Amino acid sequence: MVKCPKCGAEVITPIKTWSIRKKSVKTGKNELIMGLFECPNCKTKFRTAIKTEIKPKETISIKDMVEKIKDIKGGLMQTLKNLREKIKTLETERANLMMEIEKLKKMAESRVNALESEVNMLREEVKSLRELLGYTEEETEKEK
Numbered sequence: 001m002v003k004c005p006k007c008g009a010e011v012i013t014p015i016k017t018w019s020i021r022k023k024s025v026k027t028g029k030n031e032l033i034m035g036l037f038e039c040p041n042c043k044t045k046f047r048t049a050i051k052t053e054i055k056p057k058e059t060i061s062i063k064d065m066v067e068k069i070k071d072i073k074g075g076l077m078q079t080l081k082n083l084r085e086k087i088k089t090l091e092t093e094r095a096n097l098m099m100e101i102e103k104l105k106k107m108a109e110s111r112v113n114a115l116e117s118e119v120n121m122l123r124e125e126v127k128s129l130r131e132l133l134g135y136t137e138e139e140t141e142k143e144k
């Protein structure tokens with residue numbers, strides 16, 4: 001809140017504000033907020049400083065920040081590299097496993113085929129043995 005320099009009336013809100021940066025040897029940088037006011041009483045327009053923000057000497061210099069960003073970037077790059085390598089390894093493993101599965105599937109299929117033909121052969125054998133012994137299918141059912 002400021003007072004009109006002419007009539008002393010209190011002016012609460014400024015029409016416009018802007019900041020001025022001043023260099024100070026002791027504190028680093030001073031930021032001065034200026035305001036343009038209009039007195040509601042006498043319509044005098046005046047400008048005055050509202051407040052001074054004293055910023056402590058910037059603890060992080062641009063150079064430090066650049067270094068920090070570089071570190072973060074480096075870390076990210078490393079992470080990405082690790083992830084890419086992991087993905088590559090996993091993809092290779094996946095491909096190997098798929099091949100293995102395919103192989104096992106083929107093996108199982110050929111096993112099934114072999115067993116099927118063996119079973120068929122045995123069936124034929126049983127059938128011919130029954131015929132040889134004079135058994136019919138019906139008689140076998142009755143025996144059970």
Ligand SMILES: [Zn+2]
Pocket residue numbers: 004005006007008009039040041042043044
């Ligand atoms: Zn005034």
